[in-house]
Amino acid sequence: MAAPRLRPGMGRLIEMPAALGRLSRAYSKSHAFREVLQLPKMELTKLVFPLQELQRHLHPDARSDLHLRVFDPSLEDVARAEGFFTATPRNRIEYLSSAVRLDHAPDLPRPEVCFIGRSNVGKSSLIKALFSLAPEVEVRVSKTPGHTKKMNFFKVGKYFTLVDMPGYGYRAPEDFVDMVETYLKERKNLLRTFLLVDSVAGIQKADNIAIEMCEEFALPYVMVLTKIDKSSTGHLLKQVLEIQKFVATKTQGCFPQLFPVSAVTYSGIHLLRCFIATITGNLKTN
Numbered sequence: 001m002a003a004p005r006l007r008p009g010m011g012r013l014i015e016m017p018a019a020l021g022r023l024s025r026a027y028s029k030s031h032a033f034r035e036v037l038q039l040p041k042m043e044l045t046k047l048v049f050p051l052q053e054l055q056r057h058l059h060p061d062a063r064s065d066l067h068l069r070v071f072d073p074s075l076e077d078v079a080r081a082e083g084f085f086t087a088t089p090r091n092r093i094e095y096l097s098s099a100v101r102l103d104h105a106p107d108l109p110r111p112e113v114c115f116i117g118r119s120n121v122g123k124s125s126l127i128k129a130l131f132s133l134a135p136e137v138e139v140r141v142s143k144t145p146g147h148t149k150k151m152n153f154f155k156v157g158k159y160f161t162l163v164d165m166p167g168y169g170y171r172a173p174e175d176f177v178d179m180v181e182t183y184l185k186e187r188k189n190l191l192r193t194f195l196l197v198d199s200v201a202g203i204q205k206a207d208n209i210a211i212e213m214c215e216e217f218a219l220p221y222v223m224v225l226t227k228i229d230k231s232s233t234g235h236l237l238k239q240v241l242e243i244q245k246f247v248a249t250k251t252q253g254c255f256p257q258l259f260p261v262s263a264v265t266y267s268g269i270h271l272l273r274c275f276i277a278t279i280t281g282n283l284k285t286n
């Protein structure tokens with residue numbers, strides 16, 4: 001397994017003052033990257049590059065099975081990406097508006113990324129975690145499936161827009177199909193769709209319908225595996241391998257690398273921020 005690559009200058013960030021070292025596990029609620037960098041190396045890898053950590057558990061002959069190197073930023077890139085997600089007076093991160101129809105959606109020139117998935121899969125929680133450095137932004141999450149009823153638009157400075165979608169499947173809003181299908185099909189500035197799949201349950205029937213929809217509309221999309229804190233390592237590894245094979249053999253528009261995340265432990269969140277900053281053309285990695 002390759003260690004996370006470090007660029008010159010990162011050493012300074014990683015040098016750990018003794019006092020901080022003792023406190024390394026007690027990071028703040030925001031999970032700021034400078035705090036993450038103070039973690040012991042294995043913990044850091046698990047948190048920032050969850051696929052790399054999983055790869056450690058694969059038999060050496062099977063290691064090429066994990067598509068690790070498609071998007072493979074350095075720690076420095078990941079650190080730089082955080083700037084886009086940090087709210088400051090000059091970088092305003094805010095809820096913009098909600099819409100139940102595409103023609104009610106805000107007219108925005110900047111690139112947009114949206115998050116779709118079954119109700120309760122963790123879309124709103126993931127967006128809330130991505131916005132942990134913008135604590136003023138309110139993203140509502142709920143144990144009750146079908147909580148998000150509208151498309152919610154969030155502006156990230158002058159860089160891009162994130163859209164939290166209502167879920168499909170159980171307790172989906174009645175107008176879901178009209179709302180989401182039309183959005184996916186016609187939204188001009190939609191750059192990438194993140195399709196969330198529960199890492200415990202794997203790909204379900206309703207997910208297949210969403211995958212077919214993305215394929216039919218020829219959307220570039222990315223699969224995110226949620227709630228990885230709830231999966232055992234063995235189960236997660238099995239799901240990653242199965243889903244990766246599915247993506248490689250049955251899809252055209254899906255990005256080959258999966259993004260496992262947890263909105264509870266923040267595993268994969270920093271990498272996903274870096275990916276979003278990169279695909280929206282704001283960050284040059286490698």
Ligand SMILES: Nc1nc2c(ncn2[C@@H]2O[C@H](COP(=O)(O)OP(=O)(O)OP(=O)(O)O)[C@@H](O)[C@H]2O)c(=O)[nH]1
Nearest residue numbers: 119120121122123124125142146147148167227263
């Ligand atoms: N353990 C764990 N629970 C999570 C995670 N992400 C979300 N949850 C829980 O899953 C439930 C649903 O989360 P939401 O983020 O509201 O899910 P959603 O996909 O937005 O759901 P809808 O808006 O109903 O479509 C909540 O109880 C969350 O606390 C995670 O990474 N780990």
Ligand SMILES: [Mg+2]
Nearest residue numbers: 123124147148
């Ligand atoms: Mg929601």
